[in-house]
Amino acid sequence: MPPPPPPRQDFPAFPFATYPIQTEFMSFLYSALSSGPRALALLESPTGTGKTLSIICSALQWLLDHRDAASLGHPERANGSAPAAVGGEDDEPDWMRDFTLQPLPPKKDIRKKSETHPSRRHGTKKVGGSEKSEGIRENDDEEEFLLDEYESDDGEGTGRQAGKRAHCGGASSSSSSSSESEDDEDEEEATPKVYFTSRTHSQVSQFVGELKRTNFSGKLRTVCLGSRKSLCINTDVQKLGSATRINERCLELLKNKKSSKIKLRAVLSHLEAYLNRFQNVLGAGNRRYIQTLTVLTRSFLRCLISNEDCSSAVTSMTINKFLFSLDIDNINIVKLCQYLKESNIVHKVSGYANKLFITENGVCNLNHGQQHGEGSSITSFQALTDLLRSLLYCNDDGRIIVARHKPGGQPEDAYIKFVMLCAEKTFSEVTDDAHVVIMAGGTLQPIEETRLRLFPGLLPSDIKFFSCNHIVPPESILPIAVTCGPSGKKFDFSHSSRSSLNMIEELGRFLCNIVTIVPEGIVMFFSSYEYEKQVYDAWMASGTISKISKKKHVFREPRSSVDVEVILNKYKEAIQSCSKGSGDTSVNGALLLAVVGGKISEGINFSDGMGRCVLMVGLPYPSPDDIELMETIKHIGNYSTSSVIGDDKPFNGNDECKLEPGFDVLRKSGKSGREYYENLCMKAVNQSIGRAIRHVNDYAAMLLVDSRYAHTS
Known part of the structure; x- marks a missing residue:
């Protein structure tokens, strides 16, 4: 097996004469990429020293060298990375799914989205173990909103969808789809890939602009991912300001519909309407999970109602306290999240709610709908799903922030939000799967703080660190x-x-x-x-x-x-x-x-x-009034209080985090919290x-x- 290519000292793609610190920066980054897998490097260079262009010319040069080595008959490198696809004409349908540099899975099939199978529209449809009821037979247009039977393995907490879902693209495991697969196209995914991420969209835009100045722009395919708030080109939508409103408006325009923001109360009404209509034909598994979702949604709404005895409208809780306070600690959140992932419940319920609105108000009045736009409903359902997933973390990994609605206040002022405190758990999803992780910035020091927050399991000697002075004379x-x-x-x-x-x-x-x-x-x-x-x-x-x-x-x-x-x-x-x-x-x-x-x-x-x-x-x-920041400082500074309990302690009803003034939190916090x-x-x-x-x-x-x-x- 050939050794990895040696670090380069020349980077011909750099469009200008390089300064010595730029050459050192690029060479160090190239060497870090070659030292994978699971390598981690921190590169610090002051603002204005050409970091963006240096990263492009070094990382993409390594990528081309890696692919050239694969094309010359070296499909695997000593670091264990997979062969890279040569050429640049294949589509990449999985780029939104994968955030890792990983080998190609064997015999990976990526299929075109197919039309609904004819069997969905013809013949007898069995739902929940019985034939369609007379009511569904009389309204064939409602069949598309039916969920396929869902079977849950009670012992393991996993479920499976029995039958082919109506609106899901991709390959089917049933033998009836074998004839369709003849027309499907197999696409090979190019690996490895380089992902450039930044905290601001302006820096991502700068990255694309710098990339166009190099000859890599004609050799490699590039896609810029970002939020609708920053990349939407519709000026009317941009004027909405709020990221949530922009997201919902974009979804509505894609469907040529208009509607207002969907609240949690509307999600509850959609679930109730769907269950009332189809409960007689739904299987036991679907009925049980939809009822559970309804109970949880009611509990969340009740949580947002202002408590007159509460001195503060904003409360911070541990995950356990949140579950106990709403009396939902006996619900299996793991299985519920699995159901949301495997079933098509969100689209079915949203689609049926939209149909009800059209039936009651007519198509002409659709633009004036206040609570039944399908795109907005899906957005609200997704927010509910994200909240449920956050409840799967360990008790001390984060905090639930609840802002209750007060009389006379705005409805949008009430919210439930999960704040992740253990950054290393989130960051480990990247470091565990990526070939190499490079962190570059102008102010990375103190390095020890960065290490303890993001990868405390690594020793300082395991982290490659580069730092240089400014190119500008004093x-x-x-x-x-x-x-x-x-x-x-x-x-x-x-x-x-x-x-x-x-x-x-x-x-x-x-x-x-x-x-x-x-x-x-x-x-x-x-x-x-x-x-x-x-x-x-x-x-x-x-x-x-x-x-x-x-x-x-x-x-x-x-x-x-x-x-x-x-x-x-x-x-x-x-x-x-x-x-x-x-x-x-x-x-x-x-x-x-x-x-x-x-x-x-x-x-x-x-x-x-x-x-x-x-x-x-x-x-x-x-x-100091930022409650999320104060909770983070408490966590970093090992700020302990008897009102916060962990998973290993019995619930005593007092693990609601006391909201002390921010300055008091800072004074009581440990040294690391204040330094942060x-x-x-x-x-x-x-x-x-x-x-x-x-x-x-x-x-x-x-x-x-x-x-x-x-x-x-």
């Missing part, structure tokens, strides 16, 4: 901790002091001085949209904005992602027009007010004149100020406006 960067304002007032933008009108006015005077001496573009980051609005409104009232406008055009980061590109283009055009000397000669650039963790702080380049100065106002600590909270802040600072330095000839000033930046801790 004299091109001017970092300054600004501790006080022009009048000598100490800058303190902590949570208790930042809303002071005197503090905001002092910040305004400082900014008025900065805009007169810094040319071109200035980006000013605030800790939140709310604080940015508070400062902007105060400056508008005091006349500070009008003073700044005499030197800089002022722009604000929009909350909607749809408007971000428009604002950025206007910001860029304003700077370019000033540089060319056109327009008002007294105006020397533009000011952009942005938010840490918003649309602009990650993945956006403010190179050259777009960002000659970056101002960071305060330390952007996450809000502080690291979130400093990583956000690094991400934001790194937007301004994007290439070797770039330069900028970074002004950290808060007296706490002058302290060592």
